[in-house]
Amino acid sequence: MSSTQPPTRIKILTATWNLLEKEETPQVRMSDIAKAAKVSRQAVYLHFENRADLLVATARHLDDVYKIGPTVEALHGLPALERLSGWVGIWGDYIPKVYGVGRALMAMMDGDAEARAAWDDRMSAVRRETGFAIDALAAEGLLCDHMTRDEARDFLWTLLSMRNWAQLRHEAGWSQDRYITHMQAVARRVLLKGAHAQA
Amino acid sequence: MSSTQPPTRIKILTATWNLLEKEETPQVRMSDIAKAAKVSRQAVYLHFENRADLLVATARHLDDVYKIGPTVEALHGLPALERLSGWVGIWGDYIPKVYGVGRALMAMMDGDAEARAAWDDRMSAVRRETGFAIDALAAEGLLCDHMTRDEARDFLWTLLSMRNWAQLRHEAGWSQDRYITHMQAVARRVLLKGAHAQA
DNA sequence: TGTCAACTTTACATGGTGTAAAGTTAAATT
DNA sequence: AATTTAACTTTACACCATGTAAAGTTGACA
Numbered sequence: 001m002s003s004t005q006p007p008t009r010i011k012i013l014t015a016t017w018n019l020l021e022k023e024e025t026p027q028v029r030m031s032d033i034a035k036a037a038k039v040s041r042q043a044v045y046l047h048f049e050n051r052a053d054l055l056v057a058t059a060r061h062l063d064d065v066y067k068i069g070p071t072v073e074a075l076h077g078l079p080a081l082e083r084l085s086g087w088v089g090i091w092g093d094y095i096p097k098v099y100g101v102g103r104a105l106m107a108m109m110d111g112d113a114e115a116r117a118a119w120d121d122r123m124s125a126v127r128r129e130t131g132f133a134i135d136a137l138a139a140e141g142l143l144c145d146h147m148t149r150d151e152a153r154d155f156l157w158t159l160l161s162m163r164n165w166a167q168l169r170h171e172a173g174w175s176q177d178r179y180i181t182h183m184q185a186v187a188r189r190v191l192l193k194g195a196h197a198q199a
Numbered sequence: 200m201s202s203t204q205p206p207t208r209i210k211i212l213t214a215t216w217n218l219l220e221k222e223e224t225p226q227v228r229m230s231d232i233a234k235a236a237k238v239s240r241q242a243v244y245l246h247f248e249n250r251a252d253l254l255v256a257t258a259r260h261l262d263d264v265y266k267i268g269p270t271v272e273a274l275h276g277l278p279a280l281e282r283l284s285g286w287v288g289i290w291g292d293y294i295p296k297v298y299g300v301g302r303a304l305m306a307m308m309d310g311d312a313e314a315r316a317a318w319d320d321r322m323s324a325v326r327r328e329t330g331f332a333i334d335a336l337a338a339e340g341l342l343c344d345h346m347t348r349d350e351a352r353d354f355l356w357t358l359l360s361m362r363n364w365a366q367l368r369h370e371a372g373w374s375q376d377r378y379i380t381h382m383q384a385v386a387r388r389v390l391l392k393g394a395h396a397q398a
Numbered sequence: 399t400g401t402c403a404a405c406t407t408t409a410c411a412t413g414g415t416g417t418a419a420a421g422t423t424a425a426a427t428t
Numbered sequence: 429a430a431t432t433t434a435a436c437t438t439t440a441c442a443c444c445a446t447g448t449a450a451a452g453t454t455g456a457c458a
Binding site for chain 1: 226308354370388
């Protein structure tokens with residue numbers, strides 16, 4: 001049976017995931033990954049061009065495992081206010097799941113053009129989705145008038161960055177619940193028209 | 200005259216500064232710095248223990264040149280609302296001046312304990328100052344009651360991070376003015392009691 | 399003349415990434 | 429049964445940046 005022993009590619013991806021998941025690890029090397037996957041270091045290069053490529057593939061693998069795409073799409077029918085909070089909640093709960101990989105990718109960004117491009121690509125997907133939530137608010141006439149839609153999108157997108165999550169969660173010691181609740185409240189307070197801002 | 204030719208240490212610091220200031224440069228090496236300072240690579244190690252040490256010294260040098268300490272202290276007498284906006288404005292205008300060095304230090308953080316510690320140290324100073332502004336608001340009864348003072352401080356501190364500035368300024372294309380104005384407005388909207396939040 | 403500090407020059411150890419190529423193994427092909 | 433092929437291992441090495449080591453140069457000062 002081929003299903004008893006996962007194929008090498010998957011073994012490498014899950015090993016990468018496991019290693020990056022544990023916070024302590026500051027610097028995960030290709031040899032660490034190979035060892036964890038019980039595979040030679042060269043086998044890794046047989047499946048992935050380089051370190052950046054492997055990290056990106058791992059990130060995509062997590063997207064698959066966690067079905068983030070369908071989860072986000074489920075929001076698209078909701079009324080604007082619920083959609084806003086829903087999006088903040090879903091993305092905010094997804095961050096801790098992918099933070100390890102994200103962090104490794106971010107660390108590579110300066111100096112590695114491929115890593116940079118891959119990261120920007122992922123983040124622009126987040127930006128787009130944030131924009132949809134803002135558009136929904138605007139469509140229902142709920143968006144405040146002291147910001148353009150683009151400004152609103154880019155502010156919220158920035159607020160929801162992984163770095164901010166990490167700083168509040170790890171440096172400031174916030175609980176995950178407090179993080180989510182607070183971000184939802186801030187989003188409403190900053191983005192909505194006066195009458196709805198206290199909701 | 201010893202003043203016509205700046206001492207080597209200063210030459211190295213200003214060379215580091217110049218190189219890190221230009222955005223394009225993704226990866227500034229010790230040899231680049233030495234070359235720019237017209238000094239041998241080894242001379243750099245005569246004045247600074249290692250790369251992290253050099254970057255930290257450069258950051259402190261900028262603090263000196265720009266007199267950030269006294270500038271911030273000038274806020275301490277102001278009424279809470281002006282103090283809040285003043286702090287957001289001063290720090291927000293300081294970020295672009297030190298972003299090059301900050302970025303290089305951030306890039307070293309994972310993997311270099313010394314860089315990590317130095318960065319955390321600098322950021323905790325920002326956090327403390329942010330806390331003072333929050334305390335002033337609380338003292339005048341202006342702080343909203345849906346957050347503790349620590350929460351308010353850590354939220355604002357996070358909002359004012361260099362990464363957020365860079366994302367809005369460079370990725371989202373905001374002007375420096377828009378960045379400052381917006382951050383001041385968000386701070387008021389999120390932190391102040393309902394009656395004052397629209398100010 | 400001699401000493402000392404600051405700097406240069408040359409050389410090398412280290413550690414991680416990525417490349418190259420020959421060797422092994424087991425399953426599929428004929 | 430013999431052979432081909434793909435996937436993987438093993439060994440070796442080039443590269444590049446950091447940091448260390450030590451001998452040589454220079455100029456000021458005593």
